[in-house]
Amino acid sequence: MTTVTDTPLVVVDDLSVRFPTGTGDGVVRAVSGLSFTLAPGGALAVVGESGSGKSTAAYALLGLHRGTGAEVTGTVRVAGQDVQAADDTALRKLRGGVAAMVFQDPLSSLDPYQAIGDQIAEVHRLHHPGAGRRASRARAVEVLDRVGIPDAARRARSRPHEFSGGMRQRALIAMALACEPRLLVADEPTTALDVTVQAQILGLLRELREETGMGLILVTHDLGVAASSVDELLVMKDGRAVEHGPAREILARPREDYTRELLAAVPRVNVRRETVSTPTDDDSVLLEATGLRREFGRGKKTVTAVDDVSLTIRAGETVGIVGESGSGKTTLGRMLVRLLEPTGGELRYEGRDIGGLKDRELRSFRSELQMVFQDPVSSLNPRRSVGESIADPLRAAGRLDDAAIVARVRELLERVGLDPDAYHRYPHEFSGGQRQRVGIARALAPEPKLIVCDEPVSALDVTTQAQVVRLLGELQRELGLAVVFIAHDLAVVRQVSDRLVVMRGGRIVEEGPADTVYERPRHAYTQGLLAAVPRLEPAEATA
Missing domain, CATH: 3.40.50.300 (P-loop containing nucleotide triphosphate hydrolases)
Incomplete structure (x- = not known):
């Protein structure tokens, strides 16, 4: 039987x-x-x-x-x-x-106005009609504690925006577990x-x-x-x-x-980059940050996102920046291209202090410092064709007529591996990887010397990810670009970086040639990051 x-x-x-x-x-x-x-x-x-x-x-x-x-x-x-x-x-x-499901984006699955514990208790009552409110709330606290939410009884009263990304994902798992x-x-x-x-x-x-x-x-x-x-x-x-x-x-x-x-x-964290492009000429310094600081909020609610960071970027090199969420890496990247004004410290571009420059004074530098964002959907206007979005910085510069701008955009589309005839198509007509290529094309339009890429491949599958990383490498070698590559995926960062910067709590805790940091990390935090990377090799993976 x-x-x-x-x-x-x-x-x-x-x-x-x-x-x-x-x-x-x-x-x-x-x-x-x-x-x-x-x-x-x-x-x-x-x-x-x-x-x-x-x-x-x-x-x-x-x-x-x-x-x-x-x-x-x-x-x-x-x-x-x-x-x-x-x-x-x-x-x-x-x-x-x-059967229960845990979705990729917890923010879209959780009610932003309702306490986490109440949402879990509601699911429990739905499947256990005889359970009272007190029993369902107790079950909510129990499962939140089980998934590792500290001080679960108190945090059960928190709303989703008060949780970090990892805690929100744990809360979704707790909700799924509520009914066993x-x-x-x-x-x-x-x-x-x-x-x-x-x-x-x-x-x-x-x-x-x-x-x-x-x-x-x-x-x-x-x-x-x-x-x-x-x-x-x-x-x-x-x-x-x-x-x-x-x-x-x-x-x-x-x-x-x-x-x-x-x-x-699939990028391997234990495999060295094939080609290294780090300049050795000390005179090739392109961008230099000294004691950079950025605060948000006022008074007792002030939060220091970047604290006393000094960093040098040379022409033609790739600097990888890694660290956990909240480490300050994105804030630093935005300051480097002056999308954020530093609260303190100096930022020098080709020897000139640009840290305190206002928008009008920054215009002459805007074309040379560009950024590629994590989510190309949010950075592209859905009501405008991708060609027009790429053309924006060219029109702002005012150096080319309309015919020359269209020709330049078509050339850029082709350069990043897209059909030049895609000029008149809209963002929703492209895949995620294609939209990221559009974002790269727009960053390249004004012929920059430095591009900061903030999590440019985190939402892409491995083959598309590899294509975008390969494209960035080709562009860097052909155009002599300096690249700052910000990501939480340490394996991807190793494949592109000449130097590595490790951030924690707004500060740099380790910096050096990428292979040296990966193979002989000095700081315990860096060692912990590397130990947490999933291993693809069957002998190292623990199923």
Whole structure:
């Protein structure tokens, strides 16, 4: 006789999901013929590039496509429940009570006006109608404490904006745990987190699996995260499964070319940069910061984001800046290109003090100091074509006529690997990687000498990430650019950096040639950051 433990927790058989395009009878097939099972207590990572269908497949496990106009066929069973055949009442019981989901962006999943504890208690009462308010609040505090929120009883009264990014993600996991689900589906739960917080979240998921016996389906584009977190890998491309099996076997001996390409694109923290471009001429100093400081707020509420930072950037080199969220690296980057005015200290560009210059005085320097932002969507006007956005700094300079500006923009689009005819297309018509290329093209338009890149690849899958990093390297070598590369992914930073700066609490705690810092870190904080990086190699990953 079959025991309960022999019965799969999840059965997906020939799942297909299609979305209407909105034009005639056209449809987009996001998932095609997908099949897999998950045993109770098992852990499966679904990996692939953006657009591979991995999140679409995950949403089908909880019936989240219902009411969206999507056409879902095939069989999906979770804990014996046919998700497709379930009525709305049964589906509500399934969600949260049997299977729970943790989304990538906790801010979009949490009510900004309601205390975290109240939101968790509300979920608990929904699935336990007999539970009183006091019991549900106690359960909220219990699960917040379980996921590592310090002083859980007090912090349960906090609102989402009072939590850090890592704490908000923990709160979402606590909400998912409130009803003791048998399955947790986590969709890119660590993408926006720095390496130490990411390691904490992954460690928490492992502990919860061991303690509760729940199953885990982890959706991620980060193969390093998958390697250290799951027993099985399911690799998807264009809506289909291309490889499925034990994680260690696939990582060590991938059968399919696509899987090998994904693995080859993953940056390794223990691999040196292929080409180093650090200048040795002391006269090539381009930008110099001395005792730089930046405060926010007033009086007792003053927060010092950057405190007494001194840094030299030479022409043609890449300086990587790493550190946890709140370390001050983004604030420093914005001051370097004078998007923020320093509160104190000196900032000298080609020997001239620009730290205290006002907007009118800064105009002559604006073209030479540019920034590429983390989120190209928020930095591009959705109502204007990408060509016009790239043209803005050229028009502001006033040196070219309209025909020359259009020609220059088309040249830039082609230079960053886009079709010059994309001039008249809008941001929403591009993928994430393409939008980042547009952001790079706009930064290049005024022919700068220094570009500060703030988390330029953090939201991209590994192959797109590798393409953007390769593009930046090519541009730097061809144009002689100095680049400041700010990121929380230490493996990516090593692939691009000549020198490394490590920040903590607004200060620089370690600085030196990148290979030296990576291979012989002196500061305990740097050592901790490097130890927290997920390892892709099967022998080093702990599933």
